[in-house]
Amino acid sequence: DQQVKQNSPSLSVQEGRISILNCDYTNSMFDYFLWYKKYPAEGPTFLISISSIKDKNEDGRFTVFLNKSAKHLSLHIVPSQPGDSAVYFCAARMEYGNKLVFGAGTILRVKS
C-alpha cells in the first residue's frame, strides 16, 4: 500500500527555469511533510518541510505547497541550477513519533 506517491520517475529542466516536483498521499493522518535531496551512495539531505496547518513554506530557492483537500504537495525550485540534479524524495510523517513514509523519488536533471 503506497501511501506516498511520486508519479514522475524523472524530470528534465533547463538551467534557470522552474522545477516542479509533485507528490500525492493517501493517509489523512499525515501531519508533516518533508522534501529530501539524495545523491547515490549518500544519505538524503533535508531541504524543506511543511506542517499540515500551512499551505506554503519558502526557503530561498525552494518553496513547498500543500493542498490538503487534494492530498497533494509540490516542491518548486526557482531558478534551477545544474547542482540541483539529484533524486528528490517526498516524505510524510504522522502525528506521533518520527516514522517517515517516503515516496519512490523523482530524478531531476537540470541541463546547462
Place this chain on the structure above:
Amino acid sequence: KAGVTQTPRYLIKTRGQQVTLSCSPISGHRSVSWYQQTPGQGLQFLFEYFSETQRNKGNFPGRFSGRQFSNSRSEMNVSTLELGDSALYLCASSALGEQYFGPGTRLTVT
C-alpha cells in the same frame, strides 16, 4: 555542529552471519530512526528510538533489532543474514521534526 555519523561505511557479510551497525546522532538529538534503502522497495522505515526506548517499528522481521544508549548513540543488529538484506542502511536523528540523515552503511550479503 557535527552531523550524523555511521560506522562502518561499507560491509560485506556472508549469508547466515550477523551484523551490527552503529549510528551517532547530532549532539542534542534524542530520537534516532533507522531506514533501509533498496532498489526494489525504496526507503523503508525500520524502527525509531527515543530516550533508549523503541517508540515505533516498521514491518520488518524480528531478525532486525536495535537499541539506543544513554548518550543517544544507536546500534542496529541483523541476525541470520539473507541475500535480500543487501541494502543501504540509513540512520537519521531528529530534535523537533526534521530528520537529518547520516551517509549510510552499504551492506552486501554474499
